[in-house]
Amino acid sequence: MTRKDFRIFMMAHPRKIEDIFEDADLARLHALGEVTINRGSSISDEEFNAQARDCHVIMGQFDMPAERLDQCPNLRTIINLEGNFLPNIDYKHCFRKGVRVLSVSHVFAEPVAEIAVGIAIDLGRGISRSDRLMRRREERWGLEANQNALSLYDAKVGFLGFGDLGRALLPLLKPFRTSFKIYDPWIPEMVIEQAGGAAAGMDEVLATSDFVFVLAGATQDNQGFLGAREFGLMRDGAAILLLSRASVVNFPEMLEVARSGRIKIATDVYPDEPLPKDDPTRDVENLLHSPHQAGALTSVLKHIGRGVASDVELVARGLPPMVCKQAQPETAARFRSKPVEQS
Amino acid sequence: MTRKDFRIFMMAHPRKIEDIFEDADLARLHALGEVTINRGSSISDEEFNAQARDCHVIMGQFDMPAERLDQCPNLRTIINLEGNFLPNIDYKHCFRKGVRVLSVSHVFAEPVAEIAVGIAIDLGRGISRSDRLMRRREERWGLEANQNALSLYDAKVGFLGFGDLGRALLPLLKPFRTSFKIYDPWIPEMVIEQAGGAAAGMDEVLATSDFVFVLAGATQDNQGFLGAREFGLMRDGAAILLLSRASVVNFPEMLEVARSGRIKIATDVYPDEPLPKDDPTRDVENLLHSPHQAGALTSVLKHIGRGVASDVELVARGLPPMVCKQAQPETAARFRSKPVEQS
């Protein structure tokens, strides 16, 4: 296909093109063909027909029902630029027509994995607690500051969920000589073993781990699967980090446990964000708060553009995309992520 | 040598035998020969002559001048159980007599390396700052919480000093695809390269690194070597972590820089510990405080006992010790650590 025959349509809203594309990566797209950018926040049928209908690649989070899909004779790939598979697309229709649907969620795996390591060490070694006590003139020193400390070295680590995030986190923990028990009902035991972990049931992971990382995306099947019973299985003094979606946890029960001080808890996600100012959980001593900042780095957003450009280059050459995450017919309908508000 | 001929003397003060030896490791020592334990805080010449003089291994931090050394015909090894080479021993006399002097400082390398990773991620990603702001009802969310964030991934890392701590820290950072520039005037370029780093001058390390880890032990040559000029070389927004000894830094100048907010700073050590309650540095927003808790874990102290038992077993068999750190004739006189107060 020659350059003039290839057409790309982009509407990044609620992101901004400039936030996710370096100039060099935009230039790569322009080198492939004709690029139309819509900077609005919604697209009318008229605009759609004028700008997107003939394109081979469509990027954006706007509605793509069967009716629109059927008007796109050249369409090969739709790319969500936010980071999740949202219900804006008629996935079944895409699969029937051989249109690939991609998301850029993979770029968030590394920054979340990084902060997961930082938060785990913080829970285990009391970094933010000691800093807080220093400011309150209440700190203790040396050995006494480390009462009940928990080290990652030689620790038993549990993962609930083993997708991109788990795969990014595992190699960061390995140098601490940790062992891994992993629960993910969608992943074969064999895949977990090849990654260096041991497959286990959820209860076993909770009951035997020093550090539990909650990494499971929200699906229709796992709403609130972590509650009082599950936290109750954990060892005294163990740590649990909620890094994926608030909806997988029974939040009030988690806060109850946090208040008890029996286990160490951190969360990056909340049922309502931002958390109301008067929410009393803000003052729970034994809960490390992170205002949904795990994945949302400016520097990471630029990785979106590089990955998208790489995949669109492949698509333009008639090759399958390799960088972005691809929606699968079997699972596309099961995810339950909400659209994010500019994050 | 038969069991009844081998004698061991231990006076752990200011540590406690029970803090550093598991029962199993004490049993290993008892299996080697006769073990005498003195639980006091000082030892008179009379006690010394009665308890330690004939021993093959002496453990403790009490005075060992030439006069006492000359009274110990069987002595092969002296082990400091605190963690540094202190000026309590006539090192020259030991070397002349073929007495090895060991310390257990190596056990602190891993816990300090662990917290160094946690603090680095905290400085870069604002973990404790965001938690503090959540408690103050002043936090920002998502992308906005991550303004000026600095990621370890693909970061340029600088080490000032490359001893046990640097060697423990380096493999924890490698999975982040960091590159390493290392300054240590005592270590050949070749050794640094084999470890996976690049040797560089101190100014270059400071000027080019995203994260600078200050890991240099205190010597007679490096008092206050990091001051306003050196901090001034660092990039805007870069991070520096002081993890070894407060004396290598010009502390007032460091605090000045912290107040400016130009770079991110964390310290685990202070010129006077504990820091006075009214010290104004406690309130500096841009300084992460850690009350000398990096190495002092209860769980780590038990590693002392295991390492000591391993080395004393070797000594009893006429083999060189392998686990503890050994004083070297060339450098023993240069270290300037102060005795620690029960940490």
Place this chain on the structure above:
Amino acid sequence: MTRKDFRIFMMAHPRKIEDIFEDADLARLHALGEVTINRGSSISDEEFNAQARDCHVIMGQFDMPAERLDQCPNLRTIINLEGNFLPNIDYKHCFRKGVRVLSVSHVFAEPVAEIAVGIAIDLGRGISRSDRLMRRREERWGLEANQNALSLYDAKVGFLGFGDLGRALLPLLKPFRTSFKIYDPWIPEMVIEQAGGAAAGMDEVLATSDFVFVLAGATQDNQGFLGAREFGLMRDGAAILLLSRASVVNFPEMLEVARSGRIKIATDVYPDEPLPKDDPTRDVENLLHSPHQAGALTSVLKHIGRGVASDVELVARGLPPMVCKQAQPETAARFRSKPVEQS
């Protein structure tokens, strides 16, 4: 779906069911539903209709033209048990109908990677040559045996092709501190960089590498892409290993180069296998011969069964397969592997 509704059909020819399935893995399939096994070497339409037509999973290498596909209302997945995507299937028709086509080629990546390391060290250090010379009473000793030796340590390594095999090989070479230049026109630069290599053109890879690993599968585009010109780009004394398909090399020109002794060459594949007894290349001193044994381990065949059972379990639960390699609409038509004769 209940167990009694799920149906699996297997015809392993030219493999044997027992070679590729452990009892435990066969039992996993039987636990999923009704399993029909055909031990013949071909399947008539009559047999097909009776045994395979209603199945959800069909395994085998027999013909699956559109006509047969259209008779399979439940079919979700076809699995080739040999190891390549062969032209026995109407791929386009499968993609249209949402039928996934899998192959088990991934299981061969590790054994080939292993022998690639062994052969590379053999070429570099002369293991088989020295053994041969010992048997001829012509060996040299010590330093003299190592004239022109080439070490993997700190070597510049080049890959031509970066699929499963390259990904398996790369971590085996990394501990030798090798650097990697990788040429693969189907793989984005970004993917190569994330794996730890640098993307480069083919000529650059050839001209700058100490060891070149030819890992490219045969496609319609790369027949004979390595010939006299390309070998001529290589450094004196460098080594090249042909591990994928003979058809990517101009074999006569490669043999010419081998005879010259200018570079070190090994091959595991030949245009005609077995190589005729009277083929004069058998006696070329400077060519390491491997009779297509790189991937074909009995122990590896059992991995096929485990992977297949894992993926069929996922399919039975309505989830996407994760272990086997999946045919992609864009590339399925481009591969040019020949059916293997029982290997």
Place this chain on the structure above:
Amino acid sequence: MTRKDFRIFMMAHPRKIEDIFEDADLARLHALGEVTINRGSSISDEEFNAQARDCHVIMGQFDMPAERLDQCPNLRTIINLEGNFLPNIDYKHCFRKGVRVLSVSHVFAEPVAEIAVGIAIDLGRGISRSDRLMRRREERWGLEANQNALSLYDAKVGFLGFGDLGRALLPLLKPFRTSFKIYDPWIPEMVIEQAGGAAAGMDEVLATSDFVFVLAGATQDNQGFLGAREFGLMRDGAAILLLSRASVVNFPEMLEVARSGRIKIATDVYPDEPLPKDDPTRDVENLLHSPHQAGALTSVLKHIGRGVASDVELVARGLPPMVCKQAQPETAARFRSKPVEQS
């Protein structure tokens, strides 16, 4: 110490200065002080007094009895440039006088580790055997070539001895997901565990390993410790590689086992080197021969010079050497290496 006060003496025989020093490394020595090079093969007392007596560093393998040592008032370090601690030096006298004795044996660890990996894969996968059979027109193809193949992947690996060589070899094997059982009576269990292995008795290592690497240097205690009884403990089809010293094995009994074909054997060392032409072991099909070529690479010899220059720079600055291996009072008398003949 100023440059003009520092003196270095070198007599490399039986090596050649040019073989072990790059120009740049020689220049580093010259930059430190006055360098005297003796190119002869022995040194008279007269020469010694004129050339070496006042030196701070003496390099060479010539006799250094107490009488000569006592004539060297400045001597701090003696460096053996061949690679072993030989009985040419009065070690006790050195230790008494505080003279360090170094050897460059560490440089051979990596090349031997490399060829050990190559030979292990060769034994397991039949690389040289298949090449030999190709030349004889007797080869088999594909699966049949791999009868009794043994893969390093997931293999149980045993080390007999865990010095420099074991430490270099272990990280090369780890990517194959091997487990390690290690026998070394001089090394504490704790050190072995920290390296990622499990300490075990010799019989257990032999009886449970797929691959046994014999890495033990020759000492007064381990002559012929591997004989018929020990080989008899090994599993059918397991592999054993003799890479250190021939004297640790009962060679006739090893050959008997090799002839039986019950286990796979390779050796790089022989009781008499070169092996006589008429030695019948040359024709044993099931024994991989390597003519003492494991460590002796031209390229490796240059590493000697770089390491020596690095250490002498430290010595000149009054610091302890860090690169070369240091003789220890406890073990110096136990090693039993013979001087090598130019290798």
